[in-house]
Amino acid sequence: QNQAIMTGNDNSNPKALFRLIGLATVIVFLIINNEKFTSHNHPNNRRTSVDMGNGNCKWTPPKYEGFEDIKFFKTVIAGFPSGDKRLTFVQLEALTENPTKDEWDFKHLGMSNHPFIKANYPHHEGIWGWEDAGDQVIMVVRNIKRAMVEYHDILWDIGYAKTWEEAFALVPNLYRERPPLEDFLAWRDERVFDEIKWYGWFI
Numbered sequence: 001q002n003q004a005i006m007t008g009n010d011n012s013n014p015k016a017l018f019r020l021i022g023l024a025t026v027i028v029f030l031i032i033n034n035e036k037f038t039s040h041n042h043p044n045n046r047r048t049s050v051d052m053g054n055g056n057c058k059w060t061p062p063k064y065e066g067f068e069d070i071k072f073f074k075t076v077i078a079g080f081p082s083g084d085k086r087l088t089f090v091q092l093e094a095l096t097e098n099p100t101k102d103e104w105d106f107k108h109l110g111m112s113n114h115p116f117i118k119a120n121y122p123h124h125e126g127i128w129g130w131e132d133a134g135d136q137v138i139m140v141v142r143n144i145k146r147a148m149v150e151y152h153d154i155l156w157d158i159g160y161a162k163t164w165e166e167a168f169a170l171v172p173n174l175y176r177e178r179p180p181l182e183d184f185l186a187w188r189d190e191r192v193f194d195e196i197k198w199y200g201w202f203i
Contacts, residue, residue: 060097061093062094062097062099062100063097063098072113073135074115074117074134075137077092077117077138077140078121078126078137078138080123080141080151081147082142082148082150082154083202086118088138089118093116098115099115100116101117104167106130107127107164108165108168111131141202147199148188148192151195152183152188155187156184157173157174157176158170158173
């Protein structure tokens with residue numbers, strides 16, 4: 001049961017853009033309302049974190065404890081690095097109160113019962129760390145022109161780390177400042193054709 005969300009800045013075909021936005025909305029609606037998504041019946045049967053009534057809701061952080069024994073229909077959120085996967089899982093967390101875990105954390109910190117799994121796989125920045133835990137996939141495909149810029153921003157933040165241990169130690173540096181333009185241009189010129197090829201694996 002694989003689904004795709006496409007985002008980007010190309011407005012050359014407005015009808016296609018509106019169709020994609022509509023498709024994305026339907027996909028999220030179906031995931032949240034899929035009776036197989038979870039066998040856990042919330043006492044208030046809530047579909048948003050806090051229902052304020054009259055169509056209003058209040059965002060609250062997901063619950064990071066207390067879900068270990070719940071049987072979830074688990075979702076892998078896959079895509080090219082910096083391809084808006086974070087935007088996707090933050091919305092799912094807000095709608096369900098359930099947390100997300102990164103594929104690398106499954107590999108290095110151990111398996112757990114997280115219902116949402118963030119993954120860059122099959123890109124080389126990803127790893128199949130969740131074993132057979134995923135039941136369905138949301139594939140997020142973003143315009144590569146923007147994804148490449150933000151992908152480099154993150155690499156720069158973590159010092160172009162080569163291992164999970166190095167990257168994990170530098171997580172506090174994420175999103176604190178912008179890299180110099182010359183650093184991005186040098187990386188882009190070295191990697192652009194390889195990244196285009198790897199981006200093609202997702203589409």
